[in-house]
């Protein structure tokens with residue numbers, strides 16, 4: 160019996176969430192006296208997982224899985240789970256994993272808990288704490304099935320190094336033609352920019368910036384941090400910024416280490432999507448703006464005055480400390 164994780168990757172490289180998931184799995188493995196096995200898809204060398212306590216990697220390499228395909232990926236993971244007799248199967252909360260995890264749970268008749276924010280509170284009965292109601296509350300969920308599937312919230316555990324002697328094995332699961340009835344013909348990717356999903360720091364602008372012509376101050380601050388840029392819903396609805404930058408309940412979730420909100424009022428639908436970020440900095444001209452209630456640091460003032468000054472400070476700090 161081992162704990163199985165799906166170590167997500169992009170273009171042959173593991174995502175940071177794969178290492179966070181491995182760290183989480185290692186801790187449960189220690190509690191259970193068992194080992195951690197990772198499934199990787201189209202990663203030439205999984206040795207980077209050894210630093211985070213993974214004991215074994217099952218490496219699947221096939222052009223058939225070059226494009227994401229939830230059903231086929233789920234099939235691969237189900238077969239890996241059967242091979243390893245895995246009782247706990249872990250996913251991160253990236254978009255792709257959130258498609259795969261329920262399919263795996265259904266296929267294995269397993270109980271499934273998403274948005275998990277900490278180690279199991281108890282192993283018997285098996286209880287985990289989760290975010291609920293758009294991250295406004297916590298619930299404790301008990302899973303009574305033999306096999307358990309969990310999706311761990313981003314940034315909810317962190318990276319914990321724990322060296323292991325990783326063994327790697329080629330794994331060739333059978334792929335079902337019926338899983339490939341949908342084919343990706345082409346994909347267009349944002350290039351040369353940090354994506355919101357992967358960013359440690361996100362600088363986000365709202366309607367307080369008055370118009371798209373003023374986004375230079377947001378981009379300059381983001382560049383100083385090496386951050387991704389984001390925006391509130393009305394900003395993307397107005398066409399000031401691309402829809403890919405819209406964050407919130409109906410947009411992308413943000414679980415960055417630092418989220419800087421500039422000229423955003425802090426409506427519940429916006430907060431719902433950024434709540435999992437660790438440190439929230441709010442810059443707003445209105446001292447009564449609701450966003451200040453959830454801010455770790457708040458600056459009351461005109462964004463057009465404050466943001467360029469902040470950018471200069473960050474640049475100077477980086478120059479001194481590089």
Ligand SMILES: Cc1cc2nc3c(=O)[nH]c(=O)nc-3n(C[C@H](O)[C@H](O)[C@H](O)COP(=O)(O)OP(=O)(O)OC[C@H]3O[C@@H](n4cnc5c(N)ncnc54)[C@H](O)[C@@H]3O)c2cc1C
Pocket residue numbers: 364365366367368390391392393394405406407408409410421422423424425426427428429432442443444445448460461462463
């Ligand atoms: C079903 C539903 C789903 C929704 N989903 C989302 C979602 O996913 N994401 C989302 O963002 N919204 C969402 N919304 C919209 C949400 O309710 C708010 O309307 C929206 O978040 C407000 O955007 P904003 O803060 O940019 O604009 P505003 O509410 O207009 O706020 C602008 C802010 O800028 C400040 N400001 C003005 N000038 C300056 C200045 N010079 N310097 C500094 N600050 C300044 C103002 O004080 C104000 O607080 C949703 C709404 C509904 C009904």
